[in-house]
Amino acid sequence: MKKKILAAVLTLSVILSLAGCQGQKKAEAEYPTKTINMIVPYSAGGGTDNMARLIAQYLGNELGVQVNIINKPGAGGEVGAVEFLGESTDGYTIACLSFPDFMISDIVNEKFDFDFYESVNYLATYTSTPLSYFAMADAPFHNMTEFAAYCKEHPGEVTVAEAGIAHRVMAAAIMDHYDIDYTLVNFDGANESISALLGGHVTVAGNSNANINKIVAGGGYPIAWGGSILPEGYSELPLFTDDNGVSVDFLSVSPVVVTLKDTPAEVNEILQNALVKMIDNAEFRQKVEETGYQWAPQYGE
Numbered sequence: 001m002k003k004k005i006l007a008a009v010l011t012l013s014v015i016l017s018l019a020g021c022q023g024q025k026k027a028e029a030e031y032p033t034k035t036i037n038m039i040v041p042y043s044a045g046g047g048t049d050n051m052a053r054l055i056a057q058y059l060g061n062e063l064g065v066q067v068n069i070i071n072k073p074g075a076g077g078e079v080g081a082v083e084f085l086g087e088s089t090d091g092y093t094i095a096c097l098s099f100p101d102f103m104i105s106d107i108v109n110e111k112f113d114f115d116f117y118e119s120v121n122y123l124a125t126y127t128s129t130p131l132s133y134f135a136m137a138d139a140p141f142h143n144m145t146e147f148a149a150y151c152k153e154h155p156g157e158v159t160v161a162e163a164g165i166a167h168r169v170m171a172a173a174i175m176d177h178y179d180i181d182y183t184l185v186n187f188d189g190a191n192e193s194i195s196a197l198l199g200g201h202v203t204v205a206g207n208s209n210a211n212i213n214k215i216v217a218g219g220g221y222p223i224a225w226g227g228s229i230l231p232e233g234y235s236e237l238p239l240f241t242d243d244n245g246v247s248v249d250f251l252s253v254s255p256v257v258v259t260l261k262d263t264p265a266e267v268n269e270i271l272q273n274a275l276v277k278m279i280d281n282a283e284f285r286q287k288v289e290e291t292g293y294q295w296a297p298q299y300g301e
Contacts, residue, residue, distance in 0.1 A: 031091055031267050035066045038257075039087075039095040041080025043073040045191030046163065047208040050291060051127060051255040052096035055275075058284045059257075062274035073188035076164045077101055085119060089260045091267035099125070099254045104165045120258035121268055122300070124275035126285075127293035128252045130226030131170055132212070133160075133240075134197060135204045137221045143238035144224045144245050147204070148178035158182035161193040161205040170206060170248045177246040194218070208253060210292035227252070231292060254296070272299060 036059075040052045049071065056067035072080030077098060087093040097120070133144070141147040151158050162168055162184050171184055182203075187193045190207050197205035198218035207215065212222060212231055225237040227249055241247050257275060259268055278284050279297045289295055 041077035043189030046189035
């Protein structure tokens with residue numbers, strides 16, 4: 001009798017377990033059924049935010065739901081990233097993070113508990129865009145050699161706007177290479193950094209190559225261009241590497257779409273499939289390239 005009862009209990013357990021799995025798979029197969037929020041840990045109008053809004057638009061089209069941008073700026077992106085870690089893992093809150101900013105932050109900031117490889121699932125990125133240094137067109141320097149000389153002649157006077165840890169690493173490499181010193185001024189996003197430069201509140205601004213047209217329209221100009229690919233309409237620009245300068249190309253920035261680590265595999269697959277389809281969307285690529293970003297799609301771990 002005991003054996004029959006035990007067998008019945010085991011059979012019932014198996015049935016309930018299978019039913020639960022089927023129910024879970026059905027629920028995940030129906031994903032998404034409502035609006036998805038995409039956290040951007042920077043202010044509106046910056047490089048990562050602009051790219052995230054394009055991604056959200058076309059991702060929403062692929063999935064058939066609205067994808068909203070939620071800006072959470074602060075501490076060079078750390079505030080929004082930490083808040084993202086506390087969100088649900090159901091796939092209805094995803095994020096667009098700036099790489100390599102968060103990888104560097106985890107290394108240099110002991111208080112920043114965010115491991116880019118352990119905290120999130122990497123789904124896709126579409127661009128890899130270098131950083132440049134911009135000044136006003138009437139600045140007393142027009143390239144890095146002249147900038148370095150000016151810093152030495154005017155110690156303590158030069159201020160440089162930055163909007164993330166990658167900018168700080170770039171500044172450290174520049175100061176070390178030229179044996180100079182200048183003051184970094186932190187902003188919550190690239191847009192604020194640009195406004196500070198154009199408003200005369202800082203001497204120089206480190207910013208994405210993608211923002212050159214916006215900066216030039218406001219009276220600014222690159223004194224050091226990151227990378228070797230020149231934007232349309234420019235046959236020549238001063239490069240970081242001119243005159244035995246320093247290469248900062250390793251700091252090219254990529255806005256990366258991620259989910260939290262414990263997000264169900266089925267949900268990640270649905271999201272990634274939609275994101276991968278966007279690579280072949282000619283209209284999406286054209287809009288990305290029109291913003292000035294360098295097209296370099298990648299997906300997967």
